[in-house]
Amino acid sequence: MKKLFSSGLSVFLSLFLLASCGGDDKQLAMVQKAVAIESGEECHLCGMIISNFAGPKGELYRKEQQNTVHKFCSTRDMFSYYLDPENQRNVSVMYVHDMSKMPWEAPDDGYFIDAKSAWFVAGSNKTGAMGKTLASFSKQEDARTFAxxxxxxVINFEQVKLAVLM
Structure with missing residues (x-):
């Protein structure tokens, strides 16, 4: 009984510490996972129905809204939102589709990857919800093949700027 209580207490303390450490992005990412885009959901930026369009989508969590995922109809819309300085400092984690794992016309929500470690192709002739978008990949080699x-x-996360989106 003592061992069971001790084990339960350590689990409780671990969960308490995880919940109370709101500033650590790595801990938040453990809790804030990418979720499926449901039929009829609207883009957080433009209000368009996300599932009506081909190409990679994006999701992000804000630090002050840890349980609310913001979904976007394209990687371009997600980055347009993120690159606003007010939003940039308040985003804890971002996800994009790994387009090496699925056809452009039907992104699969089982293949979201961390946007900060992704490779992107800017300026391709493939389009998303708002026209030109950033194709996203988990591997640089796949991004090069696509390009x-x-x-x-081919660019990395740090190279995504507003000028790239235009």
């Missing part, structure tokens, strides 16, 4: 086939330039 050879559809045009565009």
């Amino acid at each position: 050879k086939a559809y045009g565009g330039k």
Whole structure:
């Protein structure tokens, strides 16, 4: 009984510490997972129905709204939102589809990846909800292969700027 109580107490303390450490992005990412995009859900930025469009989508969590996922109809819309300085400092985690795992026309929500470690192709001839969008990949080699086939330039997360989105 003592061992069971001790084990239960350590689990409780671990969960309490996790919940109370709101500033650690790695701990938040453990709790804030990508979720499926349901039919009829609207883009947080433009209000369009997300599932009506091809191409990679994005999701993010804000630090002060830890249980609310914000979903976007394209990676371009997600980055347009994120790159606003007020939003940028308040985002804890971002997810994008890994387009090497699925067809462009039907992104699979089982293949979201951390946007900060993703590779992107900007300027390809593939379009998303709002026209040109950033194709997202977990591996740089896959991004290069896509760029050879559809045009565009391979960039990493740090290189995504508003000028790239235009």
